[in-house]
Amino acid sequence: MPSEAALEPARARVLPRRADARAALGLASVYVVVVVAVPLGWWRVLGLLALVLAFVIGWLGVAARALFRRWLCLLLVVAFFAGTAAAANPERARLGLAATALAMAAKSALAAAAMLTLTSAYSFTNVLAAIRRLGAPAVFVDGLYFMERYRHLLAQELARMTTARRARTFGRSSLSWTVLTGLLGGLLLRTLERSLRVHDAMLCRGWTGEPRDLES
Amino acid sequence: MTVDRKSDYATAGGPAVRVTGLEYAYPDGRRALAGVELVVEAGESVALVGPNGAGKSTLLLHLNGILPGRASRNLFTHVHDLESASSPSRAISPCVWIDGSPVDAKHLREARRKVGLLFQDPDDQLFCNTVLEDVAFGPRNLGLSVDQARRRALECLARVGLEDAAPRPPHHLSFGERRRVCLAGVLACEPMVLALDEPTANLDPRARRRFIELLGGLPGVKLIATHDLEMVLALCPRTVLLDRGRVVADGPSRGLLDDADLLEKHGLERPLSLELEARFAAERRGAC
Ligand SMILES: Nc1ncnc2c1ncn2[C@@H]1O[C@H](COP(=O)(O)OP(=O)(O)O)[C@@H](O)[C@H]1O
Numbered sequence: 492m493p494s495e496a497a498l499e500p501a502r503a504r505v506l507p508r509r510a511d512a513r514a515a516l517g518l519a520s521v522y523v524v525v526v527v528a529v530p531l532g533w534w535r536v537l538g539l540l541a542l543v544l545a546f547v548i549g550w551l552g553v554a555a556r557a558l559f560r561r562w563l564c565l566l567l568v569v570a571f572f573a574g575t576a577a578a579a580n581p582e583r584a585r586l587g588l589a590a591t592a593l594a595m596a597a598k599s600a601l602a603a604a605a606m607l608t609l610t611s612a613y614s615f616t617n618v619l620a621a622i623r624r625l626g627a628p629a630v631f632v633d634g635l636y637f638m639e640r641y642r643h644l645l646a647q648e649l650a651r652m653t654t655a656r657r658a659r660t661f662g663r664s665s666l667s668w669t670v671l672t673g674l675l676g677g678l679l680l681r682t683l684e685r686s687l688r689v690h691d692a693m694l695c696r697g698w699t700g701e702p703r704d705l706e707s
Numbered sequence: 708m709t710v711d712r713k714s715d716y717a718t719a720g721g722p723a724v725r726v727t728g729l730e731y732a733y734p735d736g737r738r739a740l741a742g743v744e745l746v747v748e749a750g751e752s753v754a755l756v757g758p759n760g761a762g763k764s765t766l767l768l769h770l771n772g773i774l775p776g777r778a779s780r781n782l783f784t785h786v787h788d789l790e791s792a793s794s795p796s797r798a799i800s801p802c803v804w805i806d807g808s809p810v811d812a813k814h815l816r817e818a819r820r821k822v823g824l825l826f827q828d829p830d831d832q833l834f835c836n837t838v839l840e841d842v843a844f845g846p847r848n849l850g851l852s853v854d855q856a857r858r859r860a861l862e863c864l865a866r867v868g869l870e871d872a873a874p875r876p877p878h879h880l881s882f883g884e885r886r887r888v889c890l891a892g893v894l895a896c897e898p899m900v901l902a903l904d905e906p907t908a909n910l911d912p913r914a915r916r917r918f919i920e921l922l923g924g925l926p927g928v929k930l931i932a933t934h935d936l937e938m939v940l941a942l943c944p945r946t947v948l949l950d951r952g953r954v955v956a957d958g959p960s961r962g963l964l965d966d967a968d969l970l971e972k973h974g975l976e977r978p979l980s981l982e983l984e985a986r987f988a989a990e991r992r993g994a995c
């Protein structure tokens with residue numbers, strides 16, 4: 492689990508704040524589509540796209556280390572899905588399983604990096620407002636807003652649960668699959684309950700489903 | 708949508724809070740409220756006491772229509788669009804009135820503006836990246852401009868003595884500070900009724916004393932659910948005793964909290980200060 496510091500929003504130092512978040516969102520989406528469209532095995536093109544992204548990150552002045560740490564967390568998920576999906580990909584016959592999985596993971600990782608850059612450069616709320624203006628359903632935007640709002644609680648909750656477990660297993664590390672799934676299930680339940688309470692608290696203070704903060 | 712609240716309230720009539728025959732069962736069938744009757748007049752400070760599970764929190768959640776909204780909600784429907792907030796069957800006979808208006812789908816927004824609810828767990832209430840953003844959350848949702856909201860948030864932070872914490876992330880503050888930030892966030896909405904759920908729970912003695920002083924200085928109607936009976940004596944002239952979802956006693960705090968038998972029967976204890984007073988009085992009588 493990433494530390495809380497890593498979960499802090501990476502606020503960019505130099506921000507083109509006045510630039511429309513919607514335009515940035517459009518560009519990021521185009522970038523993601525291009526990345527996804529690159530055929531598996533075209534490594535040079537992927538490399539070029541990565542260079543473009545690196546340039547943009549440098550130009551925006553996004554806090555690169557925090558961005559990198561968040562990206563690493565995502566990478567685990569990405570790698571897992573690429574690994575499982577590669578087996579069913581028809582390209583496997585041509586490239587072999589390992590290369591297919593690697594290429595798929597690389598593409599997904601690049602797309603994830605682009606989106607992370609976007610949310611780091613513009614406040615998450617700005618990006619959400621842009622998504623909303625582009626006509627996305629409120630429920631979807633809400634969900635994202637909500638996730639952002641209490642993700643640090645998720646980290647805390649997990650830390651508390653593992654501590655409680657450790658206290659009762661007397662330091663023996665016993666991270667079997669049953670323990671792990673129990674832990675994750677418990678976390679999910681707690682998170683759901685917590686999210687209902689957080690949502691209630693938001694309603695109490697006039698939340699109508701439209702993200703508004705001190706920047707937008 | 709900046710409204711002049713004072714004149715707004717002046718047009719409404721009736722007591723600040725009226726609850727009649729309020730019943731509520733949680734979706735799992737657990738009956739939490741069984742016909743609560745309660746009237747709170749303007750300017751009153753009322754303590755809501757009772758054992759764990761008596762229904763205090765559940766009652767507070769009804770004051771601004773958070774419940775029974777939840778009963779009609781599953782994880783995939785969102786209830787902040789006001790029409791779907793209470794199911795039609797519930798909307799027939801409202802059981803809660805705030806300042807003369809029923810808390811139903813039509814008046815939900817109004818009720819939420821008039822009743823400021825302080826949750827028991829500050830972490831449920833603080834979700835923004837900085838303290839300032841969090842306190843400004845309510846004002847922004849009430850339609851204040853960015854500048855107005857920022858100004859009001861800073862004002863309210865100053866009122867709770869935390870103006871220096873404005874740029875910090877809430878989860879880096881101490882528990883007591885977090886609770887004060889929550890209070891600032893509620894005050895920033897300028898509610899008419901303050902509903903506080905166990906405001907002194909889990910505070911260390913000094914933080915508790917500060918918080919009680921802070922609450923004592925606030926104007927308006929206060930409804931405080933608590934186990935802290937010493938605080939009740941300090942802040943609330945009137946006490947309502949709740950047990951198993953019903954009001955079992957309602958009267959002046961000193962008299963009610965001095966009734967050791969009644970308190971014992973409902974899982975509470977006579978506050979130490981009254982206990983000592985009674986003992987001194989007995990000793991004095993013995994000495995005479
Ligand atoms: N989310 C919930 N789901 C089911 N039952 C609940 C829930 N919250 C509270 N209850 C039950 O409702 C009753 C009243 O709870 P509550 O209002 O929290 O009491 P109090 O605040 O006085 O301690 C208790 O029996 C409790 O177990």
Ligand SMILES: [Mg+2]
Nearest residue numbers: 763764827904
């Ligand atoms: Mg409670």
